[in-house]
Each structure stands twice: as C-alpha cells, then as structure tokens.
Amino acid sequence: MALPDVKQSATEARLATLRMPEAGCTRDAREAALARLRAMGLPGRRDEYWKYTRPDTLISPEAPKAEVFHTDEPMVFDGFDRLKIVFVDGVFSPEDSDDLTLEGVSIDRLEDICCKDIHWAKQLYGVLEERGQTPVQRPLAALNTAFAQDGVAIHVTGKPSKPISLIYRHDSESSDAILHHVIRVESGAEVTILENGPAASRFNKCIEIDIADGGTLHHVRAQGRDHQRRAATHMFTRLGKDSVYKSFTLTVNGVLTRNEQVVELTGDDAVAHVAGACVGDGDFHHDDTVFITHDAVNCESRQVFKKVLRNGATGVFQGKILVKEGAQKTDGYQISQSLLLDDDSQFLAKPELEIYADDVACSHGSTSGAIDETALFYLRSRGVPAKEATNMLTLAFLAEAVEEIEDEALAEDIVSRLEGWLARHS
Amino acid sequence: MAALDQTQVKEGVDQETVDAVREVGTYKYGWDTDIEMEYAPKGVNPDIVKLISEKNEEPEWMTEWRLKAFERWTQMEEPKWAMVHYPEIDFQDQYYYARPKSMETKPKSLDEVDPKLLATYEKLGIPLKEQMILAGVEGAEDAPAEGRKVAVDAVFDSVSVGTTFQDELKKHGVIFCSISEAIREHPELVKKYLGSVVPVSDNFYATLNSAVFSDGSFVYVPPGVRCPMELSTYFRINAENTGQFERTLIIADKGSYVSYLEGCTAPQRDTAQLHAAVVEIIVEEDAEVKYSTVQNWFPGDENGKGGIYNFVTKRADCRGDRSKVMWTQVETGSAVTWKYPSCILRGDDSQGEFYSIAITNNYQQADTGTKMIHLGKNTKSRIVSKGISAGKAQNTYRGLVSMHPKAKNSRNYTQCDSLLIGDKCGAHTVPYIEVKNNSSRVEHEATTSKVDDDQLFYCRQRGMDEEEAVALVVNGFCKDVLQALPMEFAMEAQQLVAISLEGSVG
Numbered sequence: 001m002a003l004p005d006v007k008q009s010a011t012e013a014r015l016a017t018l019r020m021p022e023a024g025c026t027r028d029a030r031e032a033a034l035a036r037l038r039a040m041g042l043p044g045r046r047d048e049y050w051k052y053t054r055p056d057t058l059i060s061p062e063a064p065k066a067e068v069f070h071t072d073e074p075m076v077f078d079g080f081d082r083l084k085i086v087f088v089d090g091v092f093s094p095e096d097s098d099d100l101t102l103e104g105v106s107i108d109r110l111e112d113i114c115c116k117d118i119h120w121a122k123q124l125y126g127v128l129e130e131r132g133q134t135p136v137q138r139p140l141a142a143l144n145t146a147f148a149q150d151g152v153a154i155h156v157t158g159k160p161s162k163p164i165s166l167i168y169r170h171d172s173e174s175s176d177a178i179l180h181h182v183i184r185v186e187s188g189a190e191v192t193i194l195e196n197g198p199a200a201s202r203f204n205k206c207i208e209i210d211i212a213d214g215g216t217l218h219h220v221r222a223q224g225r226d227h228q229r230r231a232a233t234h235m236f237t238r239l240g241k242d243s244v245y246k247s248f249t250l251t252v253n254g255v256l257t258r259n260e261q262v263v264e265l266t267g268d269d270a271v272a273h274v275a276g277a278c279v280g281d282g283d284f285h286h287d288d289t290v291f292i293t294h295d296a297v298n299c300e301s302r303q304v305f306k307k308v309l310r311n312g313a314t315g316v317f318q319g320k321i322l323v324k325e326g327a328q329k330t331d332g333y334q335i336s337q338s339l340l341l342d343d344d345s346q347f348l349a350k351p352e353l354e355i356y357a358d359d360v361a362c363s364h365g366s367t368s369g370a371i372d373e374t375a376l377f378y379l380r381s382r383g384v385p386a387k388e389a390t391n392m393l394t395l396a397f398l399a400e401a402v403e404e405i406e407d408e409a410l411a412e413d414i415v416s417r418l419e420g421w422l423a424r425h426s
Numbered sequence: 427m428a429a430l431d432q433t434q435v436k437e438g439v440d441q442e443t444v445d446a447v448r449e450v451g452t453y454k455y456g457w458d459t460d461i462e463m464e465y466a467p468k469g470v471n472p473d474i475v476k477l478i479s480e481k482n483e484e485p486e487w488m489t490e491w492r493l494k495a496f497e498r499w500t501q502m503e504e505p506k507w508a509m510v511h512y513p514e515i516d517f518q519d520q521y522y523y524a525r526p527k528s529m530e531t532k533p534k535s536l537d538e539v540d541p542k543l544l545a546t547y548e549k550l551g552i553p554l555k556e557q558m559i560l561a562g563v564e565g566a567e568d569a570p571a572e573g574r575k576v577a578v579d580a581v582f583d584s585v586s587v588g589t590t591f592q593d594e595l596k597k598h599g600v601i602f603c604s605i606s607e608a609i610r611e612h613p614e615l616v617k618k619y620l621g622s623v624v625p626v627s628d629n630f631y632a633t634l635n636s637a638v639f640s641d642g643s644f645v646y647v648p649p650g651v652r653c654p655m656e657l658s659t660y661f662r663i664n665a666e667n668t669g670q671f672e673r674t675l676i677i678a679d680k681g682s683y684v685s686y687l688e689g690c691t692a693p694q695r696d697t698a699q700l701h702a703a704v705v706e707i708i709v710e711e712d713a714e715v716k717y718s719t720v721q722n723w724f725p726g727d728e729n730g731k732g733g734i735y736n737f738v739t740k741r742a743d744c745r746g747d748r749s750k751v752m753w754t755q756v757e758t759g760s761a762v763t764w765k766y767p768s769c770i771l772r773g774d775d776s777q778g779e780f781y782s783i784a785i786t787n788n789y790q791q792a793d794t795g796t797k798m799i800h801l802g803k804n805t806k807s808r809i810v811s812k813g814i815s816a817g818k819a820q821n822t823y824r825g826l827v828s829m830h831p832k833a834k835n836s837r838n839y840t841q842c843d844s845l846l847i848g849d850k851c852g853a854h855t856v857p858y859i860e861v862k863n864n865s866s867r868v869e870h871e872a873t874t875s876k877v878d879d880d881q882l883f884y885c886r887q888r889g890m891d892e893e894e895a896v897a898l899v900v901n902g903f904c905k906d907v908l909q910a911l912p913m914e915f916a917m918e919a920q921q922l923v924a925i926s927l928e929g930s931v932g
Contacts, residue, residue: 343831346861356852
C-alpha cells in the first residue's frame with residue numbers, strides 16, 4: 001500500500017538530513033532497514049501506536065535545540081566500580097572511556113566493526129530490530145539501524161567482574177545522536193549493563209540483546225535531568241531457554257521520552273522483567289511502550305511501571321503481553337500505576353493482552369489516582385510535616401518498581417536520586 | 427454436535443434426556459419461516475433510501491436526513507481496527523428492505539397479522555398472541571397478570587409486526603411503538619432526539635444505518651413515570667441475503683425509569699448476513715434506564731460457514747444530573763460481533779454500568795466492550811466483562827475509560843476476565859485508560875485463565891459429565907453479569923451459556 005503523501009514527504013524530509021556511514025559488514029542490514037523505513041514511513045500523529053505521544057519533534061529534519069545541563073552533583077552510579085564507555089553527543093570518546101578489555105567480555109566499537117567484512121555482530125545487527133517490526137511497526141528503530149553513527153558490540157562469554165557502564169554526555173545544543181548497540185550473552189554468561197547521562201538534544205538509541213540459553217543480563221538505566229532533551233529509545237531482547245533478562249529504567253524529567261521495550265521469549269523457562277519508575281514535573285511527557293511475546297513454554301514475564309506526575313506532566317503506558325499458540329504455562333503479569341499529584345497532570349494507558357494459549361495465567365492491572373488522604377492523615381497525625389509525608393508516600397508508591405532491581409546497592413543509588421528529585425520539586 | 431452423537435448412552439439415562447440434550451446442543455432458532463416476502467431491489471443507492479423512506483410513509487425531513495447520511499456514508503471507509511477478520515462485504519449484494527407481504531397494509535391489530543408470523547414468534551418463545559388476548563379483553567389489563575407483564579415490539583426482517591400492551595402503556599403516558607410509527611405520530615420527539623447521541627456521521631455502520639434503517643423501537647417515558655412493565659423488542663432476520671438495520675431510540679424524561687430487553691435470532695444459512703443496528707438512549711435528570719440484550723443471532727456452523735455479521739452502535743447519553751444507565755449484554759450469537767455499548771456521563775453524579783458476557787465458540791469472533799466518558803462531576807462507572815472463548819474462536823474486550831479534566835471526584839472500576847476452553851482459541855483485552863484529573867480514581871483489572879482443573883474434578887466426582895461440569899463452572903464465572911439481568915432473561919441466558927459451549931469440550 002502506498003504511503004499517504006504527508007507521511008512520505010515527512011519521511012523523505014528527514015532522510016534528506018541523514019547520511020549512511022561507511023558500513024562494512026553492516027551494510028546489508030542498513031540498506032534493508034532503509035527499505036523497511038521507506039515502506040512504513042516515519043510515525044505520524046494519526047498512527048494508533050502514537051495515539052498518546054506526538055512524534056513531531058522526534059521526526060523533524062532538524063533536532064530542536066536543548067540547553068546543555070550542568071550540575072556539580074555526582075552522577076548516578078559514580079560510586080560503583082565499573083567499566084566506563086563514554087559517548088559525547090553520540091560519538092564514542094576513547095579519552096573519557098576506560099580500557100575496553102575485561103575478562104569474560106569483548107567490546108568493539110561499531111565504527112571498527114564497520115571496517116570489517118566479518119564480525120559476530122553481523123548476525124545480530126538489525127536482526128532483532130527487524131523481528132520487532134511485526135506486528136507493530138517501529139519506524140524510528142529502522143531509521144536507527146540504517147543510520148546509526150556509533151555504538152558498541154558487547155560479546156559476553158563469561159561473568160565479567162564489574163558492570164559495563166554506558167555513559168552519555170551532552171555538549172552541543174543542537175546535537176542529534178543516533179546510537180546502536182548490540183549485545184550477545186553466551187550460554188551461562190552473566191553481565192550487568194548500566195546506562196546514564198544526557199546524551200544529546202535529540203537521542204535515538206537502539207539496543208539489540210540476544211541472550212543464549214542460560215544467559216543472564218541485568219540492565220539498569222537512569223535517564224537524567226537534562227530537561228529539554230527528546231529521546232526515543234528501543235530495546236529489542238530475545239531470550240533463549242532458561243535465560244534471564246531484567247531491566248529497570250529511572251526517568252526524571254525530560255520534555256519528551258519514549259522508551260520502547262520489545263521482548264521475545266523464544267526458549268522454555270525464560271524469565272523477563274521490565275520495570276520503570278518515572279517522576280515528572282511540568283512539560284514532561286514520558287511514554288513507556290512495552291511489547292512482550294511469549295513463544296515458548298513455561299516462561300515468566302513481569303512488567304511494573306510507576307509514574308509520579310505533577311504540574312501538568314503526562315505519563316503514557318502502552319504495554320502488551322502476546323501469548324502465542326502453544327506457549328502454555330505462561331505466567332504474565334503487568335501493572336501500570338500513576339500517582340497524580342495535582343489536577344493538571346494526566347495518565348494515559350493502554351494495557352493489552354492478546355492470548356492464544358489456554359493454560360496460562362495472565363493478568364494486568366492499571367490504576368490512577370491522587371495520594372491517599374487517609375495515609376497522609378495518619379502520617380501527619382504522627383507529627384510528620386505535610387511535605388515530608390507526601391514525599392514518603394510517593395517513595396513508597398515507587399518502591400515496587402525500584403524493587404525489581406536485584407542489586408541492592410544499585411537500587412539504593414536509584415532511591416537516593418528519587419529522594420533528590422522530590423526534595424528539589426516539593 | 428458431532429461430539430454428542432458419538433457419545434454412548436450411559437446406563438440409566440433414558441432416551442428422552444438424550445434427545446433433550448441433543449436438541450439444546452444445536453442452534454434451535456435455525457429454522458426459517460416460509461412467508462411471502464416483498465423485497466426492494468438489491469444494493470443501496472439514493473433511490474433505495476428514498477424507497478425505504480416512502481414505504482415507511484415518512485415525512486420529507488426524514489427522507490432528507492437519510493439521504494444526507496447516505497451521501498456521507500459513500501465517503502467513509504469500513505473500520506479495520508477491530509480484531510475480527512471476515513471476507514470483504516459487498517454492500518451492493520444485500521437486500522436493504524424486506525417485509526412480509528401480508529404487512530403491505532399495516533394491520534390494525536395483531537389479529538390481522540399473518541398467523542405464520544405469529545407462529546414464528548411463538549416458536550421463539552414470545553407469547554405475543556397470549557399477551558394480545560390479555561390486552562384485548564376488556565378489564566383484563568386491570569386484573570393481575572400471570573407472572574410479570576412484558577410489552578413486546580417484534581421486528582421481522584425490516585418491519586415491526588406488532589407491539590403489545592400499547593394501550594396500557596398509554597395510560598401512563600409511555601409511548602412504545604415502532605420507530606416508523608413514531609416518525610409519523612411523534613415527529614417533534616424524533617426530530618429532537620434522533621441522531622443526537624449517535625450523530626449521523628458517527629461511524630461507517632452507524633451512518634449506513636442512518637440511511638437505510640427500516641424499523642426498530644421507540645420509547646418515550648414522560649417525567650416522573652416509572653414504566654409499569656418491562657419493554658421488550660424481538661428482532662428476527664428471516665429472509666435470505668437481507669441486512670437488518672434497526673434503529674432504537676429510548677428517551678427517559680426527568681425522574682422516569684424504564685427497563686428494556688432486546689432479543690435476536692436468525693435462521694441458519696450458508697451465507698453471512700449483515701446486521702447493523704443503532705441504539706440511542708437519552709437519560710434526563712434523575713432518570714434511569716436499564717437495557718438488557720440477549721444476542722443470539724445465528725453464529726455460523728461449526729466450520730465457520732454463514733452466520734450474522736453484527737456491527738452495532740449503542741450509546742447512552744446521561745444528560746441530566748443523577749441520571750443512570752445500565753447496559754447488560756449476553757452475546758452468544760453472530761459470526762462476527764463488533765459492538766461497544768457506551769455511556770456519556772455528562773450530568774453531575776450520573777452513573778454508567780456495563781455488564782457483559784461474550785461467548786464465542788467454533789469460528790466465532792467477537793470484539794466488544796464499552797466506552798465510559800466521564801464529563802460531569804462525581805460520575806461513577808463500573809465495567810464487568812466476562813469473555814469466554816472455545817473452539818477456534820477469538821474474543822476481544824475493547825474499551826475506553828476517559829476522565830475529563832472537569833470530571834472531578836469520579837470513579838471507575840473495570841474488571842475484565844477471560845476464560846479459554848481449548849488451545850486453539852484466543853482471548854484478548856484492549857483497554858484504553860485516560861485520566862485527566864487527580865481527584866478521580868480509575869482501577870482496571872484483567873485476568874486470563876482456563877477452566878480450573880480442581881473445580882472440574884470436583885464436579886466430575888459428583889457425577890456430572892464433563893460438558894455439564896464446564897457449563898456449571900462457566901456459569902459461575904459469569905455470575906456477576908447474570909445477576910444484573912432481569913429475571914426471565916437471566917434464566918434464558920444461563921441456558922444459553924451452556925448451549926453455546928456444547929461440543930467445545932473434549
């Protein structure tokens with residue numbers, strides 16, 4: 001079917017500003033992604049999948065300007081021993097990064113891979129993204145595959161002694177960054193991936209994660225306080241038998257953030273948990289879009305999303321559990337909740353189930369409301385000042401999502417960030 | 427019913443029981459009535475629209491209204507977003523108007539109605555004739571009727587064939603008649619309200635209905651009147667290749683109350699038939715409307731052949747403060763169901779309720795749910811939806827709960843449960859939740875599971891066969907909704923639940 005004119009011209013206008021880098025072994029994948037993108041067009045306001053989030057500024061030819069954010073406070077994860085990989089405005093910075101050698105893992109820069117004709121990443125680059133295009137189209141991910149400027153390929157073969165930390169730095173007011181990472185976790189291997197930092201004025205990021213049988217990947221991400229940024233991120237994860245994927249995202253502020261998680265459980269007994277906590281103030285728009293496909297027996301998936309919104313902030317949640325025919329004994333759980341701290345904020349949710357197997361237990365819940373007056377009264381009657389009581393209840397509300405982080409030290413660091421935000425904004 | 431035919435008759439079970447079980451297992455409304463019909467030519471165009479309007483002896487403004495709708499319809503596209511798949515419908519290969527020949531001149535009373543027609547309704551279990559006699563006998567209306575009285579408007583293909591108890595209702599000021607009669611007799615009411623809840627250009631099927639609707643029911647309950655009996659409409663599609671497009675308009679004026687029941691059946695045919703109805707309900711201050719449906723259109727055979735395509739737009743507008751509407755539906759029939767009875771909660775403190783059981787078996791597909799639009803302060807809504815899917819059927823709940831910024835202190839509770847019987851069917855939930863103020867509370871819960879093995883085992887242990895046990899468990903699963911139905915309907919619905927699932931076990 002031909003694209004509507006408006007869509008086609010918007011797509012071509014954006015493509016005119018992009019240049020495909022030297023591609024080497026990723027060339028075929030990039031060309032195919034470009035063809036995919038041209039066939040579906042960039043998202044428009046009338047697309048069902050973008051019903052609650054306006055994609056205009058994510059697809060405009062030029063990135064809207066965003067002030068560079070400065071703070072003297074230590075960055076999240078600063079106190080942790082980790083292997084740092086730093087990107088400045090979407091470009092790998094060798095001088096800021098650590099030495100990329102670590103036992104149990106091999107890390108290559110995307111640019112280096114692109115010079116080669118043969119590399120393991122060829123089997124993965126653009127592959128999971130393409131799988132993730134059905135049944136719902138994700139044009140921004142196809143754009144990413146075709147035009148990614150930089151990124152890393154992480155091959156986990158053992159159990160590296162420390163987390164691998166991807167740090168994004170923002171230096172230019174008009175930076176428009178496209179990053180693409182691929183991660184392969186081999187059988188029995190285990191790794192923790194951390195992500196943080198303001199990346200660019202506009203950030204399009206895609207990570208493809210392939211976890212082999214018995215592999216484990218923990219992912220903790222903090223999207224920072226660079227309020228004017230616009231970000232569209234995609235994580236495509238495929239899980240083999242007995243593998244584990246646990247991902248948590250903290251988002252504080254940001255004028256527009258769309259985080260998509262596309263998870264496919266292809267091996268029996270696999271476990272996938274995705275969680276998120278976000279706190280937003282004012283012209284904040286945060287969109288969590290999750291799509292989990294159960295295509296194997298006895299798998300477990302869990303989605304826990306909590307949003308605290310104030311002063312006209314908007315929170316969006318689109319979550320789906322798809323259980324394919326034959327994916328018996330599936331345990332699927334999904335909860336999305338919002339706490340609206342005032343009357344101007346809004347929560348828009350579309351929690352979906354699509355189930356083609358009978359021996360399953362799937363449930364979802366979604367609630368929205370104000371702070372519980374009775375609980376507030378209880379705390380105040382025990383001498384806790386109103387502000388403090390509100391903050392305590394807000395933190396308690398977010399706790400269920402934060403608890404999804406297995407590493408206690410990391411969870412504590414995240415909680416301290418939330419406390420900081422609440423202190424600043426109340 | 428292959429499963430039952432092969433069942434060995436157990437010792438101690440008499441032949442009567444076996445026959446009875448066999449009978450309930452099939453679609454028992456699958457016969458057709460051999461009546462001479464009058465058709466309009468196939469297809470739809472301005473001339474057909476005019477013809478329908480003419481046949482109903484409508485005034486000019488109504489004809490214009492229809493033609494405008496038709497023109498709009500030609501520019502619209504069929505919606506594709508629902509989780510239902512069916513071969514493309516050729517809208518020109520349908521009859522848009524069919525009526526029994528004997529109805530060419532409107533009968534003055536039910537006595538003049540073709541006896542075959544009345545026999546049809548009797549077969550359907552509607553005691554039209556009996557009630558007619560009751561109503562016809564002088565003084566009989568004042569005498570206590572046996573059981574509960576129900577006034578019936580029966581619609582056969584395109585026309586209403588009779589309405590009972592009209593006189594008694596008139597005494598209370600209640601108008602209950604066919605919509606074509608209302609257009610002629612009460613144009614001021616029709617003009618004021620028709621299309622005010624479901625606008626002409628609302629959606630593809632509603633617009634088509636606006637152009638070609640042939641008949642339907644009209645109810646007006648004056649201020650302060652509690653309608654003395656339940657009102658009921660029975661819809662029957664009889665003729666082949668005929669689409670039925672009925673239009674129902676219910677107006678509950680200030681402080682009134684009415685309970686309305688709707689039932690539908692159709693004969694068993696190989697080809698799919700189209701049904702696109704529109705129901706509009708207007709609820710004024712302090713008024714209450716209860717609308718119950720048992721939809722049992724022919725669902726197609728066990729290979730998915732034939733059946734009714736049911737595309738229905740139902741909407742209630744709670745205009746006045748403290749108004750209340752309650753939708754209850756039991757959807758067991760139709761090959762394809764596309765139906766979202768909705769509530770616009772405009773008045774402060776108004777309430778909307780939606781209770782639904784949707785059962786799909788064999789190749790049936792249902793995409794149904796509700797919209798609760800909260801506009802007024804302190805509005806409340808409650809949604810309880812039970813979807814049961816068996817065989818190769820697909821069952822989707824699709825709904826919207828929207829809290830507008832001005833709908834302070836409003837409340838919604840939604841519970842959607844799906845039950846799967848067999849590993850080839852599907853159950854889906856697609857809720858939309860939009861909350862735009864913080865004093866409102868919205869809760870949504872959904873679960874999907876299969877029939878509990880422990881419960882089945884318990885029933886089997888006590889001597890029930892598997893089908894009986896499943897029917898019992900399913901009835902328990904639906905209890906919340908069945909309880910919301912008026913008494914007579916609840917009994918019928920309970921049986922329907924069991925019948926619809928016949929052959930799905932084992």
